[in-house]
Amino acid sequence: MSGRVRDEAAISAAVTALQARFGERVSTSASMREQHGHTLTWIPNQPPDAVVFARSEAEVVEIVRICAAHRCPIVPFGAGTSLEGHLNAAYGGVSVDVSAMDRIVAVHPEDLDVVVEPGIRRKALNEQLRDTGLFFPIDPGADATLGGMAATRASGTNAVRYGTMKDTVIAMRVVTASGEVVVTSRRAKKSATGYDLTRLFVGSEGTLGIITELTLRLSGIPEAISGGICPFPNVAAAADAVIATIQSGIPVARIEILDEAQVKACNAYSKLSLPETPLLLLEFHGTEAGVAEQSTRFGEIAADLGGGPFTWATVAEERTKLWTARHDAYWAGMAMRPGCQTFSTDVCVPISRLAECIAETKRDIEASGLFAPIVGHVGDGNFHVLPLFDPNDAAEIDKVKAFVGRLVERALAMEGTASGEHGVGTGKMKYLEAEHGRPALDAMSAIKQALDPQGIMNPGKIVTI
Amino acid sequence: MSGRVRDEAAISAAVTALQARFGERVSTSASMREQHGHTLTWIPNQPPDAVVFARSEAEVVEIVRICAAHRCPIVPFGAGTSLEGHLNAAYGGVSVDVSAMDRIVAVHPEDLDVVVEPGIRRKALNEQLRDTGLFFPIDPGADATLGGMAATRASGTNAVRYGTMKDTVIAMRVVTASGEVVVTSRRAKKSATGYDLTRLFVGSEGTLGIITELTLRLSGIPEAISGGICPFPNVAAAADAVIATIQSGIPVARIEILDEAQVKACNAYSKLSLPETPLLLLEFHGTEAGVAEQSTRFGEIAADLGGGPFTWATVAEERTKLWTARHDAYWAGMAMRPGCQTFSTDVCVPISRLAECIAETKRDIEASGLFAPIVGHVGDGNFHVLPLFDPNDAAEIDKVKAFVGRLVERALAMEGTASGEHGVGTGKMKYLEAEHGRPALDAMSAIKQALDPQGIMNPGKIVTI
Structure with a gap:
């Protein structure tokens, strides 16, 4: 960590200026501050000094400019469901809550994309998209905001087929530390012009800017879905079945493992009676004929590797119960x-x-x-x-x-x-050097320094400058 | 453009130092220099002052350090097939030819990935992979090197199904302007730790470093392939058929349009007798039953929109002839x-x-x-x-x-x-501000400045500092 310390005077001046501009939409109550420093984490709470509720990109720009003028730390806030203390205000400062910016801006069914504000949550997004026949596939455990999901490069159970946030964010609008609005890309499906700012901001955990709009790639709701459970004698056999399935080109949509301990926990919590042995939970998306073929072929692979029987069905009800249990694993x-x-x-x-x-x-x-x-x-x-x-x-x-x-x-x-x-x-900051090596971490620090020279954007995360 | 000018003394000193170290592997002959400034472009040739042939990452590090010590421009060179003057030595300097670094370092069939040196070409890569049952799907028109394809964020006819280089490069080793080796990512399929350096370097056109190794995602060679040609009365009807196909979730592997003029050119050049009207060329990958279903469904969509008949087959010979014609369009x-x-x-x-x-x-x-x-x-x-x-x-x-x-x-x-x-x-530098806007271009410049403060890596491309 750097030798940086909390700057009381700077924070106090910024909060006063924010109160003058945003009035009651700036909260300094202990409960509100604690809630905004709290996430689904084991890490002790470090609350911000104030929470400001933004309603538009223009307001986010104003907030960032006020904070930048005073060199006051900024921590963007969506739903507060992150797991590694992303929202801890290590040096105090202001939590910028964008949860009220939760509209769908535009749906483009012909282009399979949607433009949203950062505060919309993934379940609400899919509920609002339902009539279009399209859905957004990325599904982390929590009902997170799309802004938070992009900021943490989230994925989930569908990633094996549909990718992660790095694959599904087409473009973003981001307010950077200087209060400029960077548009990271056009809405075209691909481009070869210039540095890939979209993917630089995806996963940057609020350290390079605040996301104010996202253009997301959607997928067609599959005509048919099949799914089921396949028991294995041990984890190694299950993993071998997964490798064989993917190698053979079966476009599996979900393939999840639960060990015996997790199966026991799910049985107890979700009132199920799954066999208490390592299980694969699978789902296949396609046409009626396609999912039947995929399911049958997977069953054969599993049997070859000592697993099974693989019982599968295309009935929605049983499947929903199973996947709800999976999502409730935590x-x-x-x-x-x-x-x-x-x-x-x-x-x-x-x-x-x-x-x-x-x-x-x-x-x-x-x-x-x-x-x-x-x-x-x-x-x-x-x-x-x-x-x-x-x-x-x-x-x-x-x-x-x-x-x-x-x-x-x-x-x-x-x-x-x-x-x-x-x-x-x-x-997990302490593991980054072992993972990436010093030259890569130095490159990340140089980028952080270049885009946030004052170090006001979510300081104390990813890299220190 | 910046006010930068060619620095004769710096270049001369660097070339002398390179000659002392690499002897005959430094060429200053006019023909070699011209060939290394030449690409498939309309832009007039701007040859480098010398070409140095590197055989290893360690040598690339040495070359970059020598050039950095003298502030001599560096232009990385693979196959010389780029189209927009990427290899023009706008300020002179040294072309670093990595075409001899063309080995496959490791194949991991279970992980569906391959580690390669940057000078391997896409056709050679797939020939060497053939026995594994896997292939690398990205296919720009030219038989480019993988390093060049990553540097230019290349794609091709398979991108609709398999993505572009941004989707298929898992990790890279890159020698940056300071002569450090940055490892951009681990070999795991996904990660949420730190800035996405992989995708920052993909598409950076040699302006941030020289790629010395790539880990690439492979795909299984499909069990069955079907393909064919579908005529349309006009381009609008063809485009509508494409939209309907993608919206309906048909995982088309290739879907290409040729207008009448291109069909005429292909007929003449490749000795074909295609109908001289807008054509879609299609290919479907999957199981025997799967590709039959996809092909049939596409045929129905095309007929609904006034196109067709869609004649398709799973015979390899006819298909190869067709796609060779497509690749020879240029x-x-x-x-x-x-x-x-x-x-x-x-x-x-x-x-x-x-x-x-x-x-x-x-x-x-x-x-x-x-x-x-x-x-x-x-x-x-x-x-x-x-x-x-x-x-x-x-x-x-x-x-x-x-x-x-x-x-x-x-x-x-x-x-x-x-x-x-x-x-x-x-x-296309002159269009970047209109496309990305000033704040995004400023962010790109700040990144360039941070990672290459001397401006030695392929100067005069993407952004000027």
């Missing part, structure tokens, strides 16, 4: 030890190393005496571990932290990354 | 007026505007009295125009330049881009 884990919190973490490795990485992690969990279900987007080599801990037990917290450190080291040793989709925040 | 156009050159240019618009953009462009071609076939990756809204001109006729050259200016303006007015896949080079 809560199901927590419910296994009431009063406990979950230290939700994720890593991602090349898929060829996935079985080995999960197996070693399970041995580590056992040796550590932790309860830590595993659930993963196995088609991407990305898995989550959800160790439970008692927030009042300092020794257990240390044990979990040490476990997460070993998990990240293990992933990095297998050509993997410290996070497939949760991001860096304040929680 | 040469076919040239053959229509012997002694002429082609001013190959491309734009990309949202697909909903494609028919209108092509129709207006055709009226412009007619009014201008030009011969300019049109061919396009219509599934991406991207099309090429290939005006022919007599290189000795200054008035005709001016006429073509004015036409290209209007074409770009037209695309920009339709939310499009000045280039879908050819890139900026020196040819």
Whole structure:
């Protein structure tokens, strides 16, 4: 970390100026501040000094210019569902809440895209799109805002087929640290003109600017969907089935793994009776004939590798129940030890190393005496571990932290990354040098310095300058 | 353009130092220098002062450090097939030829990726991969190097299904202006840790560093391929068929348009007898049953929109002949007026505007009295125009330049881009401000300044500092 400290005078001057301009839309109440420093994280709360509620891009520009004039830190806020302390106000400052900027600006069905404000949440977006026959496929566990999802390069269960936010954001409008509005790209599907600012801002976690508009690629709602569950004797066999499926070109839409511990948690929480062995949950999108063919072929692959039977159906009701249980994995884990919190973490490795990485992690969990279900987007080599801990037990917290450190080291040793989709925040900054190497981190710092020379945009995240 | 001028003393000192280190692998012969400043472009040749042939990343580091010590411009060179003067040595300097760095470093069939050196060409890569059952789908017209394809964010006929270089480069090693080796990402399929350096370097046209290694995503060679030709009464009907096809979720692998002029040129050059009306060329990838279903459904859509009949087959021979003709479109156009050159240019618009953009462009071609076939990756809204001109006729050259200016303006007015896949080079820099706006261009300049403060990496391209 840099030697930077909190600048009381600067913050106080900025908050006063914001109050003069925005009146009651600036809150300094303790509860509001705490809520805006709070996320689904194990990291202790660091509240901002004030929260300002923006209603338009023009207002965001005004807020940034006021903060820039005083060199006051800015932390953009959407839904507060991030997992690695992205919203912690490490040096205090102002939380800029864009959740009220939640409109759909334009839908272009012929181009399969939609233009939205950053505060719209993913479920609301899809509800409003329903009549168009199109949907937005990226589905992190939480009902996050699209601005937050872009800022953290989110993905989810559909990523194996539809990509992540880096693949589905076509263009953005971003207010940078100087209060300029950068338009990152045109609405055309591709371009070869100039540096790819869109993907530079995707995943930059608010450290380079505040997203004020997004153009997103949509997909057609599939004519038919089939899905089901396939049990495996062990994680290695399940991972082999995933590799064979993807290699054979089956365009699987979702392929998720739940280990025994997670299946138990889901059975208890979601009142299911799934077999308590490693499971793959699958979904196929296409025509009626297409999904039938894909499902049958997957069943054959699974059987060849000692798994199955793969029971699948195209009935919506059963499928919804299953995927709701999958999305509730986080809560199901927590419910296994009431009063406990979950230290939700994720890593991602090349898929060829996935079985080995999960197996070693399970041995580590056992040796550590932790309860830590595993659930993963196995088609991407990305898995989550959800160790439970008692927030009042300092020794257990240390044990979990040490476990997460070993998990990240293990992933990095297998050509993997410290996070497939949760991001860096304040929680994983310490692993960046080991992952990227000094020259790459220096390049990131140089970019941060170039675009935010005062270091006001979400300071203390990703890189310090 | 900046006020920068060619620095004779710096260049001379760098070339002397390179000769001392690399001996005969530094060439200053006029023919070698001219060949390295030459590309498939209408832009007059600006040769470098010397060409140095690198054999390894370590050598590239040495070369860059020598040039950096003298502030001597560096222009990376692969195959010399770019179209917009990317390799012109605007301020002289050294061409760094990496074409001998053409090995496959590692293939990971389970992860569907390959690690290559930058000088390998796309056809050689696929020939060497054939036994693995995998292929690399990006296919620009030329047999370019993978390093050059990444540097220019290339795409091609498969992009509608498989994406462009931005989607298929997983990671790179890049020697930056300071002679450091930046590793842009891990080999895992996705990551949420830090700025997306991979995609920042993809499309940066050598202005931020020299690519020395690439990890590329591969796809399984499809079990079955079907393809064929579908005539349409006009371009608008063809474009409507494309939109309907994509909206309905048919995962078309290739969907290309040829206008009447291009069909005539291809018939003459490739000895075919295609109907001389706007044509869509299509290809579907999948299982035997899958491609039959896709082909049949497309045929129905085409018939509904006044096109057809769509004749398709899964026989490889006919298909190869057709796609070879498509890839030879550039040469076919040239053959229509012997002694002429082609001013190959491309734009990309949202697909909903494609028919209108092509129709207006055709009226412009007619009014201008030009011969300019049109061919396009219509599934991406991207099309090429290939005006022919007599290189000795200054008035005709001016006429073509004015036409290209209007074409770009037209695309920009339709939310499009000045280039879908050819890139900026020196040819299209003048359109960048109109396309991206001043704040975005300022951000690009700030990034360039941050990563190449001396301005030695391919100066005079994309942004000036």
